[in-house]
Amino acid sequence: MINIDFTGSRVLVTGGAGFVGSNLVEAIVRAGGKVAVLDDLFTGERKNIEPSVPYEFIQGSVTDYKLVRSAMDGVDYVAHLAARNIIVSTKNPREDYETNIGGTLNVLMAARETKPKGVVYTSSASIYGNPRILPIVEDEAPLTFSPYSVSKLAGENYCYAFYETYYVPVSVVRYSNIYGPKQNPANPYCGVISKFIEAIAAGRNLQIHGDGLQTRDFTYVDDAVSGTLMALLSPRADGMVFNMGTGIETSIMGIVELLADLMGRKAGCEHIDRRDIDNIRRRVLNIERIRTRLRWHPQVSLHEGLKRTIEWYQAAQTSR
Structure with a gap:
């Protein structure tokens, strides 16, 4: 692995105040870096970052070019995670467009002027839609089913255009269903694993959209963070796009069974109608490109990652 x-x-x-962003901030500080966080706190919270972690906080949106340009003065590296998520994007496509596309363009335009050593853009495996072949390779033709996947793909295309035209040293990582500590189940936009943990702990039925046989490639947040930072630091990543997952396919019902076993409780399920965003049946990523080019590979198994997430949730409940 790259150091x-x-x-x-x-x-x-x-x-940087979001779920993945806050974990990323803490990892950068542990690695000796000084961090500035730009966040509008739409879904993020400053309390996601440990109080002992030193960082500069700038409250505002990436849709504000002047603010983005000012925040990038004197910066060596930029990790661009700010976005509206898939649920918000589906409800409000214009806000998705302004933040996910316009905000990304602002970051790239500012990078063109300030010339950081590296920029990483966090995209999503949702751009693949229902793929023809599994596991999915980076060169698979995109099939965008949602406003979110459209905007994420547009951001990728802007990254490539700025790399080729203006020599901005930018790379792209495509995340796949990240879970782990700081994914707050009280947040209506959080992922399924934290919501399931909360429901099982409370003895409530789990709401399963559809039959629960849809599959995803679940990635522990520490692995996503390490891969993102390696892409940010390595010149070998410039102009490249990388899948970031585990290469292991797990169904929603499989997650339910694992959680129930780890928590020592029964998990009652209530199957409800699929949502607009539940139109992808199977997803698992091929991660050979990032393995060979950056020497990155996931370190945390699904069983261990779920165990750590449960422990984090239980500790958070105790400290309330």
Whole structure:
């Protein structure tokens, strides 16, 4: 693996108060970096970042070019995570467009002027839609089923255009169903694993959209963070797009069974109608490109990742 060392470097993290962003901020500080966070707190919360972690906070949106340009002064690296998620994007496509596409363009335009050593853009495996072949390789033709996947793919295309035209050293990572500590189940936009943990702990039925046989490639947040930072630091990542997952396919009902076993409780299920965003039946990523080019591979198994997430949830409940 590439050594993750930010000693002497200043890093801007857009969306740094969110679930993945806050974990990323803490990892950069542990690696010796100084961090500035730009976040509008639409879904993020400052309390996601541990109080002992030093960082500069800039409250505002990536849709504000002047603010983005100012935040990038003197920055060595930029991790661009700020976005409206798939649920918000489906409800409000215009807000999705302004934040996910316009905000990404603002970051790239500012990077063209300030010339950081590296920029990483966090995209999504949702751009693949229902793929023809599994596991999915990066060159699979995109099939965008939602406003979110459209905007994420547009952001990727802008990254490639700015790399080719203006030599902005940018790379793209396509996340797949990240879970883990700081994914707050009280947040209506959080992922399924945290919601399931909360429901099982409370003795409530789990709401399963559809038959529960749809599959995903669940990625533990620490692995997503390490891969993102390796892409940010390595010149070998510039101009490239990388799948970031585990290469292992797991059904929603499989997650339910694992959680029930780990928590020692029964998990009652209530099958409800599918949502508009539940139109992808199977997803698992091929991660050979990032393995070979950046020497990255996931370190945390699904069983271990779920165990750690349960422990985090239980500790968070105890400290209330």
